[in-house]
């Protein structure tokens with residue numbers, strides 16, 4: 257009992273992702289935009305000298321000016337200026353991009369996502385979903401009114417979302433372990449199991465699978481790496497430690513990865529080798545303690561994150577329609593059911609009277625018994641009661657006839673004929689001994 261209390265307390269510990277790191281993540285997933293008017297205002301605010309210094313850094317290092325200025329404000333933790341001057345847009349197509357934080361704390365991660373993407377175009381295409389187990393934190397999310405869906409559930413029983421419905425999952429799970437398995441691995445396994453990350457299975461849209469951003473401890477990252485590499489394409493160039501002050505506290509790394517269409521098949525020699533190479537490359541990168549670098553904001557084909565666009569409303573509708581269908585009970589009084597019942601019902605013959613104009617032959621009696629209409633006990637004119645069993649059995653009889661052969665000689669041909677012989681076994685009392693008397697068909701019961 258005490259053990260389980262300690263475990264649940266440690267799970268509810270709150271290590272929220274630092275605001276500075278969330279802003280970084282948003283700008284790596286999305287694209288920083290900075291319009292001309294705001295550029296002029298920023299030039300004023302920073303002073304010409306500082307502004308030119310930043311522009312020079314950008315030109316010398318082949319970086320975008322907007323990214324360098326954004327990072328300058330971020331390092332100063334001047335979030336007000338960031339909110340005021342920059343907008344972040346996600347790379348996604350027509351439909352909705354869904355973002356889920358399954359261990360949402362007070363929902364700050366999601367809150368900053370909405371704030372950073374304030375442009376109307378982005379906002380109406382982003383659907384935010386939060387789940388948090390601890391009630392006070394959950395209530396805080398609800399009160400902020402910033403997410404489109406919120407749940408107060410243990411992730412272990414989280415079954416609210418359609419399969420394949422998530423474009424981006426923010427992963428900062430509780431630390432510690434569950435039954436000896438580190439939570440980072442345990443919950444990642446569950447996420448993969450319930451299949452909520454989008455997987456297109458469409459050859460033309462390989463780029464468009466669901467993504468995950470993990471903010472996890474270095475030891476957890478190394479521990480879960482086999483599972484991560486098996487199921488995800490890791491953006492190796494985007495792995496970094498959180499800023500020094502935060503790293504000294506929680507030893508966290510940030511990892512970006514895209515769900516593979518199929519997990520790597522380790523029984524296939526080619527893929528097993530590829531897997532080993534990848535494991536080695538990523539382990540080396542992690543062990544080199546990579547720091548964040550402004551270059552990570554720049555997009556190229558290895559670092560550009562395209563979030564899948566999801567027909568979320570339809571998916572959700574289909575899910576609830578399927579649930580309702582499961583809950584529906586058939587009306588057993590409707591005519592369809594009556595019709596099926598009539599066809600399949602085993603009839604009760606106890607009160608049935610068989611009316612036959614001519615006396616029953618034995619074979620007919622046997623057939624009626626074999627059909628199950630008479631249940632083994634018969635009376636003859638209400639005088640004698642007999643236990644009878646009837647049925648048919650396969651018999652062979654020989655029939656002989658004469659034929660002429662090729663030479664005109666008369667020969668006898670024997671034909672074997674297979675036929676069904678009705679029979680009736682009657683239990684009789686033969687001078688105090690019970691005997692079974694078989695009466696075969698063809699005779700009348702008289």
Ligand SMILES: C[S@@+](CC[C@H](N)C(=O)[O-])C[C@H]1O[C@@H](n2cnc3c(N)ncnc32)[C@H](O)[C@@H]1O
Pocket residue numbers: 267268269270271272273357358359360361362363364365387388389390393409410411412428429430431
């Ligand atoms: C490390 S915090 C992450 C908070 C948030 N994602 C962030 O980055 O700011 C983990 C959160 O998971 C919650 N939690 C713990 N066990 C949980 C469970 N089984 N299901 C859902 N949430 C859980 C904790 O209450 C805590 O708020």
